[in-house]
Amino acid sequence: MxxxxxxxxxxxxxxxxxxxxxxxxxxxxxxxxxxxxxxxxxxxxxxxxxxxxxxxxxxxxxxxxxxxxxxxxxxxxxxxxxxxxxxxxxxxxxxxxxxxxxxxxxxxxxxxxxxxxxxxxxxxxxxxxxxxxxxxxxxxxxxxxxxxxxxxxFVDSLDLAAPLAARLKRAFAKPRQLKAELDGSSERGLAADEEKSRIAALLAGLPEAEASAVLQELWSLAGIEPVGGRRPAEIARRLVEKAETAKAGRLDADQAAxxxxxxxxxxxxxxxxxxxxxxxxxxxxxxxxxxxxxxxxxxxxxxxxxxxxxxxxxxxxxxxxxxxxxxxxxxxxxxxxxxxxxxxxxxxxxxxxxxxxxxxxxxxxxxxxxxxxxxxxxxx
Structure with missing residues (x-):
């Protein structure tokens, strides 16, 4: 120490x-x-x-x-x-x-x-x-x-689509993610992630409590014990965000500037x-x-x-x-x-x-x- x-x-x-x-x-x-x-x-x-x-x-x-x-x-x-x-x-x-x-x-x-x-x-x-x-x-x-x-x-002043605005706000304290938004690369990466994740698409249509319960049931069926201190609700929320943000579009050149x-x-x-x-x-x-x-x-x-x-x-x-x-x-x-x-x-x-x-x-x-x-x- x-x-x-x-x-x-x-x-x-x-x-x-x-x-x-x-x-x-x-x-x-x-x-x-x-x-x-x-x-x-x-x-x-x-x-x-x-x-x-x-x-x-x-x-x-x-x-x-x-x-x-x-x-x-x-x-x-x-x-x-x-x-x-x-x-x-x-x-x-x-x-x-x-x-x-x-x-x-x-x-x-x-x-x-x-x-x-x-x-x-x-x-x-x-x-x-x-x-x-x-x-x-x-x-x-x-x-x-x-x-x-x-x-x-400031983001709200730009009158962006709500999912895109929310994504930008979440990225504010994450320099790499924000850079990806401004470079126009995040949408492609997130879309690819969504194609690979049917679980995210499934959870996206459920209330948070139900999404958490579904995730826990899937873990139980697969015999998986999550580690690292993350709670099911938080993991479900992140998966849902991935599914939703893929549909949000991206900044145009003027907005990014x-x-x-x-x-x-x-x-x-x-x-x-x-x-x-x-x-x-x-x-x-x-x-x-x-x-x-x-x-x-x-x-x-x-x-x-x-x-x-x-x-x-x-x-x-x-x-x-x-x-x-x-x-x-x-x-x-x-x-x-x-x-x-x-x-x-x-x-x-x-x-x-x-x-x-x-x-x-x-x-x-x-x-x-x-x-x-x-x-x-x-x-x-």
Missing amino acids: RLERSIPAEALDAIRAPLLAAGAAPTDAPVLQPLGLLLDLAGEAMRSRLFVVSGDGGEEAALRPDFTVAVARQHFSGGAASGRYRYEGKAFRVAPRGSDRAEEFLQIGIEAFEAGDPVAADAEMAALAWAASAAGGRGDLSLVLGDVSLFAA KVRAFLAVSDRPEAALDAIASLAGPNDAALKAAVAGWRARLSGMAAQGVPLERATLAAAFGRAFGYYDGYLFEVRSAALSDERPIAAGGRYDGLPGRLGVSTINTGAVGFMVRPARAYAGGGE
Whole structure:
């Protein structure tokens, strides 16, 4: 297990201080989390970074890779409609670049489940993350901003066929898949896959629960025991998506050029918003609303001390955790690589529903800080 360098207590106190003042209740969460659930929520890209162990009853589990899902599960299991939580503890991931060693590192952060103004909450979370990061003493910080829902609103403005639009939105955080969409190669590959998969065509006509039951029955008849932590419902859903997307068509040259132009936008936030607005298609109501929301969010961030002259709004910026569905941010240091952010966070309003919560109407936003990276005297 690879451990982070320790940092002086006074430095940790300074980094922690903005979070202590944010009115969040202290909480902890189980170290072991269900592997299948994490893969369903965070996406397949996280599989290689999860440290898998045997959980209670022999089921596969993973050491928590961060706190967001763990804290959300804990909050909603209690039936509360709203809550704001502050955590501090160790998270675990397999080291990158093919190593099989686990990294153990300290995270502090806040997760907020609140039904108030989401734009104001977004600004507050970014301001808290910036203040905590800056308290570590580094003078070379920058802020990268992005928004999954901004891309979705842009795609909607193009007035594409619904299946094609849905396919593009799903591809946003998957560079290879998105490149295939823009190059026009995905339709041919997916069509070939569909021809080879009668199961996908069969499941496509069924409700999700029935599709899952059919898949389980087929496994039973064939004597197959699925491995790898994927649940039947998730596997069925992916097969159905393959069958449906083959019928969706593809972008024409002008549409692909517009999407490429959107993804290329990376500038100071106000200038980036102007560029994005200029690319809107004919159905631009949602995009206009999203851009207006971003201008309000930036005003709120500036009012709370975030130096926007150090910020970049990058339209293509996304995160590997698949449950983020709104605005995103990372605080970075020039002394560290872009893959080693000091702080990161964003909005994940859809996560409660994916956890099976259907009766509570609340927003969800949060962030984490890695103190060992924030500390100017540290090597992380």
